[in-house]
Every structure is written in C-alpha cells, then in structure tokens.
Amino acid sequence: MTPQEPAEPPPRAEPPPRGEPPPPSAPPGAWHGGPVTARARCVLAPNPGPMTLDGTNTWVLREPGADAVVVIDPGPLDEAHLRRVLAEVEASGARVAQTLLTHGHPDHADGAARFGELTGAPTRALGRGHDDLSDGDEVRVGGLELRVVATPGHTADSLSFALPADHALLTGDTVLGRGTTVVAHPDGELAAYLSSLERIRQLTGDGEVATILPGHGPVVPDAAAMVAFYQLHRRERLEQVRSALAAGAAGVEAVVESVYADVPREVWPAARLSVAAQLDYLRLSAPGA
C-alpha cells in the first residue's frame, strides 16, 4: 500500500497581476460626482474625453454648517457648468470665498476668470500671474482647513490640497480616479513626479490621507493602493522604455509604438509626452550625465 498522497494545499488567493490597478470605485460612465466626504462635493463638468475621463471634477469644500466654501478647479470655460457650481453653493446657503487651482491646464483652469466674475472670489494657484500659493500654506475658510502640498511632475505648477478633517487629498491630475496620468514633458518632469508620488505615499502611510479626490474620474477610496500602483506602473514603464531602447528603438515615436501598444491610439499624443519625459529622465540619470 502506497503512502497516501499529501492533501492538495488549500487554494490560495491569487495575487493581483503585476501592475494591475486597484479597481476604480466607478466604471466609465458611472461617475457623476455628488457628495463624497463630509466636506467635499463634486460637480462634474460636461467635458468627458480620452484625456479627461468622465469630465473635470470641480470640488466644492465646505465645513458643515459654514456659510463660505472653497471651490477647487472651476473647470473649462463652460458658462452652464460654472453657473451650476454657483447655484449649488447658493442653494446650500453659502458663498464662494476662494477658488483654488490644482494646475493651469485648460480643462481645470480656463473657467477660473469667468468664475471669479460670477462669484467675486479670488483665484489662487501656483504661478501664472497668481503666485500666492506654495507648499505648506494653510487655507482657512469658514472653519474649513486645507494644506497645500506641492506635487510637481504632471506639470511644474501641480498642487494637491490636503483636507485633514476628512483624511482626504485633492490631487488634480497627479493621481486620477481611473488609469494613470501623463507627465506632460517638457513642463512636466518625471523625477519631480516620482518624488511627488513618494510624498503622497508617505501621507497615506502615516494615516493623514485615506481617500483621494482626483481631478478626473471617481473618488479613490484606497489611496495607498492607488499610489502603490502608480509607483509600480512608473517603474514598469521605465523598464519597458529601457528595453525598447536596448532593442534599438530610437526616438519618441519608436518607443511609443513599442511601449504603448496597449493603450488606445487616441491617447498616444499624451504617451509621446510621457515618453519624452522618460527619455529625459533616463538621459539625466545615466552614469556620467
């Protein structure tokens, strides 16, 4: 009689495939904004597209019961959207005290001047004529407290805003609710972007930030998992770019064709920028550079 075969080991949960993002909190088309945390509400701008996902998230932040709010990213110059944001604020018995910009890209900032006319509130951002926000600044409106966290990389002027009372971080385009972001070379820079991701990772690690309120796409309920994925994704892309170069790819176009074959061609213009940023990064970080 042969000894009994050892029992089959119990099935183990498969680890997620390498580089797989955490599932988004809402699939494409199912994110419509609305109240997200005790203090944050999203009004979704009607500008969906390959680069803007469901549209730009305009965030309205209000301490419960306060009569003044902060608006982050009024979005594109779309009169109906701006008026809808204002109407929602006024319907809650409040007024807009300050408008903040996560960065100067048109889908976030083009509506800012007109929104300022409608509200009378100042627009604050890093650089570009309103150089009055910088890393570590505190913004206080009606009992609401925000802290400015400089997160350059997507663009040089990218800011995030920590909302400690809700353990939330408003990230603009630095971290999105679905997919990954572009490093918009030459204004955007990969070394800076990697440092910004590491900074956000530290904020998630010490418990200050649990939730990400992104500039596009649905709210990210597990900030740490999403940032870990972003960091892994960037490392993987760099490996792929190195391999493509080693295999003889020369120039941005050849690298995009080799490395970004898995992304739709409609976002290749963005991929070209990210590849240029990666080539720059590899050149600058090469020994002897």
Ligand SMILES: [Zn+2]
């Ligand atoms: Zn942007």
